[in-house]
Structures are given as C-alpha cells and as structure tokens.
Amino acid sequence: MNNSIKIVALGIVGGVIGASAFQFFSPNFNRDQVWVQNTQPFDNVSNASHHNISNSPNFVDASKLSTPSVVFIKNTSQQETNDMFSWFFGGGGSQTQVSTGSGVIINKNGYILTNNHVIDQSEQIEVIHEKKSYIAKVVGTDPSTDLAVLKIDADNLPAIKVGNSKQVQVGEWVLAVGNPFNLNSTVTAGIVSAKGRDINVVSGRFPLESFIQTDAAINPGNSGGALVNSSGELIGINTAILSHTGSYAGYGFAVPIDIAMKVVKDILELGEVQKGFFGAEVSNLNTQLGNKLHTSDLQGVAITFLAPDGAAQKAGLQKGDIITSIDDVKVDSKAEFDEQISYYRPGNKISVKYRREDKPAETTLMLTNREGTTSLLKKEVYTSQALGADLELVSKVEKQKLGIESGVRIAKIKGNGLIRRMGISEGFIITSINNYAITKPEELNNILEKVKGRVVIEGLSAGGQRGYYSFLF
Secondary structure, three states: OHHHHHHHHHHHHHHHHHHHHHHHHOOOOOHHHHHHHHHHHHHHHHOOOOOOHHHOOOOHHHHHHHHHHEEEEEEEEEEEOOOHHHHHHOOOOEEEEEEEEEEEEEEOOOEEEEEHHHHOOOOEEEEEEOOEEEEEEEEEEEOOOOEEEEEOOOOOOOOOOEOOHHHOOOOOEEEEEEOHHHOOOEEEEEEEEEEEEOOOOOOOOOOOOOEEEEOOOOOOOOOOOEEEEOOOOEEEEEEEEOOOOOOOOOOEEEEEHHHHHHHHHHHHHHOOOOOOEOOEEEEEOOHHHHHHOOOOOOOOEEEEEEOOOOHHHHOOOOOOOEEEEEOOEEOOOHHHHHHHHHOOOOOOEEEEEEEEOOEEEEEEEEOEOOOOOOOOOOOOOEEEOOOOEEEEEOOHHHHHHHOOOOOEEEEEEOOOOHHHHHOOOOOOEEEEEOOEEOOOHHHHHHHHHHOOOEEEEEEEOOOOOEEEEEEEO
C-alpha cells in the first residue's frame, strides 16, 4: 500500500516538474495562442478575424429600434412584347414581372424612403409592414441619387430616428436592415469600411455618388433598406453591392442619410429635387494631373471643364484651379465635392477656397439651376398618348455638357405606343427628325403623328452616345 502511494506521488510530482520545464523552455507558449488555435474554426464562420468580438457593441437595442421601421416592397410591372406581330397589328402580349426590395418609414403618416431602382418601371407598388399590405403612391423620385419617396395610407407608423451621416466614422459598427432574398426583417452587422465612395453605378443625368461603404452583408432585396448605427439611428439607405456573382462579396454601399433627407425635403416641399449647379466639372488629383498642372500638392480637386457663362466662370474660377474647400468644409475627392454641393439649392451663395499656380485664393459663388438661373424650378413633363411616352425638354446645363443645341428626351415609355413599337429606348434624346431640329415636346409629338415616308431620327442615348433610328412610314 505504501509503495502504491509513493508511486502515485512520484507521478504527480513528475508531471508538475515536466509541465513547468515545458513552459520554461518554450518561451513562445501562452494562453492566447491556445485560445486562437481553439477558436480558429469559429473565426472562419463568423468573420471574427475582421472584428474584435469582445469590443463589439450589443446590437439588440439597435435592432429593436430600427427593424419595425423597415418595410417590404413589391414592384409589379408589365413588360410589353416588341415583335413583328405587335408592330403591324397592334397585338402581341405582355409579361408580368415582380421585383422586391426594402424601404424605410421616415414619417409616422406613411412616408417611405427607398431606392429609385426598387420602384422603377412599376405598374403597382405594394408595401408590406407587420403583415399588413398597402398600395403605395410615388411622391417623387431622384434618379441622380437613386432615391424615391413613397406614400401609403396609414397613420401612427413607427418612423425611424434619423441620425447624422456626416458624423459617421470609418471603423464604426453598423447594422444593415432589410429583406434580402424575400427574407423579411433581416439584420446583419459590420463596420463602416470607407466614406465618399464613387463606384459609378448611378445612372441619373447628374449622378451623385458619395457612398458609405460597409462590410455588413447586403444582398438582393436589401436595396432601399436601412443602414443604422449602434444606437439604431438611420445613417444611410442601402443601395448597391460590389460583386461578380450578384450576391454579397464583402462590399456594400449606402447613400448617406444627410444627402437622402435633402432629397426628401425638396420633393415634399417643392415636388422636385432642387440641384445647385457649380458651373464646372472637377476631377480627382493624381500624379499625372498634378504634373500637368505643375503642382506636387495633390490635396483638393481640379477644375477640368468650365461651363461658358456659368456660375464658376462668373465667380472668377478658371480651368486648372484646384478647389480645396466649400464653405470651409475640406474636399479632397470628386465624391466629397459633389456631396458638399448637393446640400445646397439654386440661389445659395457658397465660399470657395482654391489654389491657382500653387497660390491660395478664395471667391464667392452663387449656384444656379439647370437652366442657368437662380430660381427654383418645377419639373415639366409633356405626356403624349399617341406616342405612349412622357417627354421633357433637355436643360441648358445638360445641352452644354452634351454639346447639342436642341433636344427632347423620352422620359418614360408607357404601354405599347408608337415609341415602344419603334424600339426607341427610354432616356434617348431626339435632337432632329429628317434634319429638322426638335426644340419642344409638342413638335416631336406632332411630327411623329403626321409624318409619312422615310424618317430618320437622330439623337443621343441615355449614356450620351450619338445614334439614329430609320423608319419607313
């Protein structure tokens, strides 16, 4: 018995001595390494290698605050067939298309903010909130920011608390709330990866891109949903992903809420977004452009185009000037410059600091509207039942940019009218018919209703490429 006790005791002592010796002769060994090795499979699944879980906030309250304000949107549209039968006999058929997305309640009386591409081409828009279904009306849209405001007939809705996107910091934790893949009220977490991103996805005439980039998972159906901070405040409208597969690949983009709320304010107060025009185009500075402008200081944005008799020219600015701030807000990229200008309306005066030949200077500039004046404008659309389209004049600012003297845009194609049957694409600008300049929507309507024989329609596509259509009536 005594011998057995001695053997056990010697075994214990030997084990302690061996463990101590291992730690002593292995200086790289520590508990952190063991923890990392044991949790590596968990890291791969949860993406914990990108975020320090121990320092992450509790998103339960933020989810509870924001989720009730996010709605499901169903867009139903009819796509007309465009074939030989429909052209000659007015027949053919149509296909029903249904697309879905998300929206955010911004007012308890039924106003909802979403993406323009979520409701574009819609015949009917259905909003579903807490299992209740509503038919929504489009109050206004702004393709330049890919935003739209809807209205449903409801009261006392849970409007989300609006935050401040200017105060958002890179590295800050955020939640994306939406309906990806038709999965209602889905919440994902991530951080703000960058601000002021320009990814060239907005297709409006004067696109504004200064996205908040996040690695919170955003997928098809999340569009129009909420990006909120850890307090549950709305800081952005989820809009796009960067992916080769169409699904989340680590890069999501949201329109900053400060930009979005200016759009909402303009639409609700004036019926249209009041965009202030600077009268110049700017480009990001790089080594090549810096060498061309004889400067090694790459802070700011360079004026690369100056509109004749525009606001910038009247303020004394010149091509090659480097703008460094607007109203004392630093601008170091085209996206930052465009965002800052977007907060103003025509007629607003702004202070512009710039460099010319590396010497600092400052001027005051009054922003204009798209026609080159300082008044607020209302959108005027001419609807042609015969052509099956909404028509609108091309603005002075856009004509200068495109290098044309006249033009009427096909703003929206409706039903299976003449424009659709001719195959003319939406957004096409008709500049002339048989070499006759088109200056008014009424002219376009009257000519196409009465024209006979060979017809050549010249113009520009929505992307600005020149082209023509030829028909025999």
